[in-house]
Amino acid sequence: MDFNPGMKHQLIRKTVRDFAENEIRHRAAEMDKGPGFPQDLMEKMKPLHYFGLQTPTHLGGAGLDTISYTIVVEEISRVSAALGLCITVHNSVGIYPILRFGTREQQQQFVPPMAAGDSIGAFCLTEANAGSDAGGVETVARKTDNGFILNGTKIFVTNGGICGTILVFAVSDTAPAQSSVFIVENHTPGFSVGEIEDLCGMRANPVASLFFEDCRIPADHCLGKPGQGLKIGLAALDTGRIGVAAQALGIAQAAFEESLAYAKARQQFNQPISRFQTIQNYLADMALQIDASRLLVHRAAALKDKGQPFSAQAAMAKLHGSTTARKVTNLAVQIHGGYGYSKEYDVERYFRDAKVTEIYEGTNEIQRMVIARDLLTRPV
């Protein structure tokens, strides 16, 4: 067992860090002020394959393995969690289901513009009455002669304000127990974007409600088979959880680095506060939890790369990673004292950004369910 990253993964990390430090870091605080990402930044990211991380090269992507993917998400999130969120949602729950369940024609049609970054992906499951309980979906797809007519409202859609290709969960009007997934393009008549949510963190990401009013969807825009919605959803979320775990890891790492530097520089009682045992304990706990999170993320990613079941391991990585992000950013604010509560210091942003990682892509309560179910159904 080798715990050292190989040269490829090391180079991936350096590559992304170089870009993130030079192109993103200085704008992250400004981006946090309003929804949306600077267009010139997005343009720079496009040819570097940030929008086609695991998309095969023949569809215009980078063809990365999953460990590389987690490193990219971690490093982007280390400077801007909101942009990391955009990247991870676009790649994992936006493109991945089409690659896994789509027909060759669907892949050829939808994936290249997405991988090029010209069409940003979104994933719509959550509704006013359907969150953790996916069975509560009320968006309806009515079958017609040559397709479907979609009606409903989705909320809290990540990338909602900038999405181009949208995966929509809807139930059949004739068999409401069966959900299906439809690929909807943003120029479809009847589609519209609601107001951008005013959220606590991840403020650069234009999270929004999406409205579907009599949207006519061609029959061949149904992903997988009609009725496969749950299966697709669960597969997408398993993958998405690895991404969220990596994102939480990046936030925690950033908060830790700031705290370590601050603790060494900040003088109280004529010495750096890093000399105090309490601060040392905080730093040790932060480092420990971050290390454990990274190992869990990489294990889940490695299992996925090997084609082995990884659902419970992804849940563990997400659960531990997001909890760590929340705890570490909390300690980071504490170490910074009053400054940490001020927008002048980045830890304030990390603190706000971290919380939601415990909520989306399956709340941490749901993660525990997934883990427990795996434990209880395992053959003895």
Next chain:
Amino acid sequence: MLHIIVCIKQVPMVSELPWDPRTGTLKRETAQGMMDPAARRALEAALQIKADRTSGPVSITAVSMGPPMAEEVLFEARALGADQGVLLTDPCMAGADTCMTAVILGKFIKNHCPDAGLILCGSMSSDSETAQVGPQLAEDLDIPAIGYARRLELVDGCIRVERHVDDFLELMEMDLPGLVTIDHAGESDRYTPRYVALGGVEAAFNKGGIQVMNSRALGLDHAFNALKHSPTKIMDVYSPVTEKKGRVLTGAVKKMVDTLFDDYGKIVSSAMGKDLKTHDHEEDV
């Protein structure tokens, strides 16, 4: 086909340098490596020549002399678009000064790249900052060389180079084969290095390993020892004391500024070459 050789050095990443806080020295062996920024500009120049249709077919070989971990910068060079990467590594190459480095690189080019048309180097590396390997390699190969290029252009089988040297703007020309060093501090954005695309990294590793050559494969004498044969010897390396016991001023800005000019105005005025009133500022208001 134009065969371009780009010489690439791996240098320690300054931001990651592990300093020993007690002794104030650098633990260089544990520092993370990165591609020397000037070498990156040289590679960028090669990639631009390759992308230019008027150049005809171009093949780029990236070569580095260094420890085994320097393989990484060659993978990176491949990720950026170099066709081949070759690492020259051997314990007997350690400790080479610029002269011996030129001998080793020269051996590789003479014995293994007889078709080399253009050799590109960064003008100066960010760690040892000597600017010597390029000119000495040209000398070793007995080919013409032009330093500090800011822009190069292939014209009828020769290379034309624009450079800025000691306040002179120059246009030089030479036949190939020749060696050009790319200005490490170019003010034009022409050779600002591109970012590495992620697909490039993946592809660089899918292409297989980097060709590694030891001193025997290179054709160096079996008694070759770079440290012993280097004409210069390092006696001592130390880090200068940088932290000063400076004076710290606090309080109202006006008071601090007055103290600054009252007590140190002479230093400022002598640097300006202009007199400054030092005291009695209140009366002047």
Next chain:
Amino acid sequence: MEKQIWVWADYRNYFQSRVTLQILARATDLAKKTDAVVCAVVFGDRVDEYVAEYIAHGAQKVYVTDDPLLNTYNVESYAFLLSALVRRFQPETLLVGATRFGQEIAPRVAKQLNTGLTADCIDLDIDDKGRLVQIAPSFGGNLIAKIITPHTRPQMATIRPGTFQELPHDDDAKGKIIPISLPDHMPGPRVRCLKSELHPVRARKIETADIVITGGRGMGSKGKFKKLFDLAALLHAEVGATRPVVYADWVSTEALVGQAGKHIRPKVLFSFGVSGAIQHTAALADAKFIVAVNKNPNATMMKLADVALVADANQACSGIIRALKQRIRD
């Protein structure tokens, strides 16, 4: 045979570049310690004026090749001539100014002579065995190396301009001029110079400016950063910036002071709102007197400063501008 210390004379752009005179001064000190003769080596076309100047600044002997064929600086021809002269007269030491041209010719000569060369020295000394100790920085001044050339001669070094103080001009100084004619078998230069014109670029000035003002993110915004230029106008200073500021597009890339940008060595450095990341501080190790302003007294930059003002960078900048306007005598 007498011991000689040679200084290769770089007179191009004479009024700007005083490096040859500076090295002559140091060579005079070293010559006293080793009982050697200080010699200048001059190549060019109609160089009498320079030869006289070098004698007035300490050269005891001057080897001169004065020929119309040498009317342009050419690395190959000059390196060929210099190597040939060294083989003939065998000096102990050969010093060259670390101008860009000097840094091109010196390595080639060293390689032709199979001798050692140390780049961009910031000091020279003689050890107890009479050897030249070449003191050179690396990592932008974060490390200093002491280097010797134990077995081969000459001991060669290039010297950073501005390192030594030139000797006062002495009209009465006597020096011996040794004319050397151009050899018959000069190889034709393989590099052709199509154009060479004096073209001082403004952006380079920050590297040689006596006063530099650097600004970091602590200046607050692009608009507020502009205030540094007002201060620069008052102080006849150049403005530099940290990486975040350049990337935020508050100022052009040319102003970047750091590992990947310009290295500066001003007599006085004013630093506003700079935290002091090592990539930045690596490039200002040679600043003589540093005034730093930062809200955080523990910022690295504040610890490097001779005078540290704990204040908002932007307010302090305004305060200094006001004070200067009152204090500068007309």
